[in-house]
Amino acid sequence: MKKYMLILLALFAAAGLYAQKTYSVGDTGPGGGIVFYASPQGFAVEDGKGGVKICHYLEVSKEDLGTMTWCPTGNLAVELPVYEIGNGLSSSRKIADFPYYKVKPTGKNCAAVACLQYKTKTTKTGDWYLPTADELRLVFKNLTAEQLGCTHQDFYWSSSSEGNSAWARKSKTSSLESHATSHCVRAVHAF
Numbered sequence: 001m002k003k004y005m006l007i008l009l010a011l012f013a014a015a016g017l018y019a020q021k022t023y024s025v026g027d028t029g030p031g032g033g034i035v036f037y038a039s040p041q042g043f044a045v046e047d048g049k050g051g052v053k054i055c056h057y058l059e060v061s062k063e064d065l066g067t068m069t070w071c072p073t074g075n076l077a078v079e080l081p082v083y084e085i086g087n088g089l090s091s092s093r094k095i096a097d098f099p100y101y102k103v104k105p106t107g108k109n110c111a112a113v114a115c116l117q118y119k120t121k122t123t124k125t126g127d128w129y130l131p132t133a134d135e136l137r138l139v140f141k142n143l144t145a146e147q148l149g150c151t152h153q154d155f156y157w158s159s160s161s162e163g164n165s166a167w168a169r170k171s172k173t174s175s176l177e178s179h180a181t182s183h184c185v186r187a188v189h190a191f
Helices: 002-014 088-097 111-117 133-142
Strands: 034-046 052-060 066-068 156-162 165-170 173-178 183-185 188-190
Touching: 034 088, 034 133, 052 133, 066 111, 088 111, 088 156, 088 188, 111 183, 133 156, 133 165, 156 183
Parallel strands: none
Antiparallel strands: 034 052, 052 188, 066 183, 156 165, 165 173
16 A cells, blocks of 8 residues: 555656645746746646646746747748647747758747747756747736836747748737748747
8 A cells, every 4th residue: 555655646746746836927937937827727738749748837938039030931831720828839849840941940040949949047958939829928918018028019929820920929919920020039938
């Protein structure tokens, strides 16, 4: 019986269900970003490699990663009509690995690659990603311009795409923008 209890305890700990620290919107997250979403019941995060993990929070990087295009080939149709919370990581990997670019995507010409390459002292490359349209909406809904260190006047890219355009957002406004347009980029981390 004791052996089974230890196994159960280990499983709960591995799943993050035991002694999990709680965060509130506006707190500094474990990756050094700003927590902008909290879900007590949790949400599924697809990693784009066949794995799924349950997370309870989203944090956004404290600084812009730069201004760049959504992908290196602006007129290329990349269909990723995925908007929901938890799908940004898999969408970012699909954008980065899309096989039909004429120019190799890098952290300088592709918003998703810049986010996937972002890391902090407590996170590694691949932990952060380009947010979905819904995740980006929550950044601007739940955090002030002062918290983000921006004016809310610039458009920011999301990973949600339709044809040769992707959703971008500033403050309360969303817009489908050409992949070739340069916009600001912020990375998101689910935990």
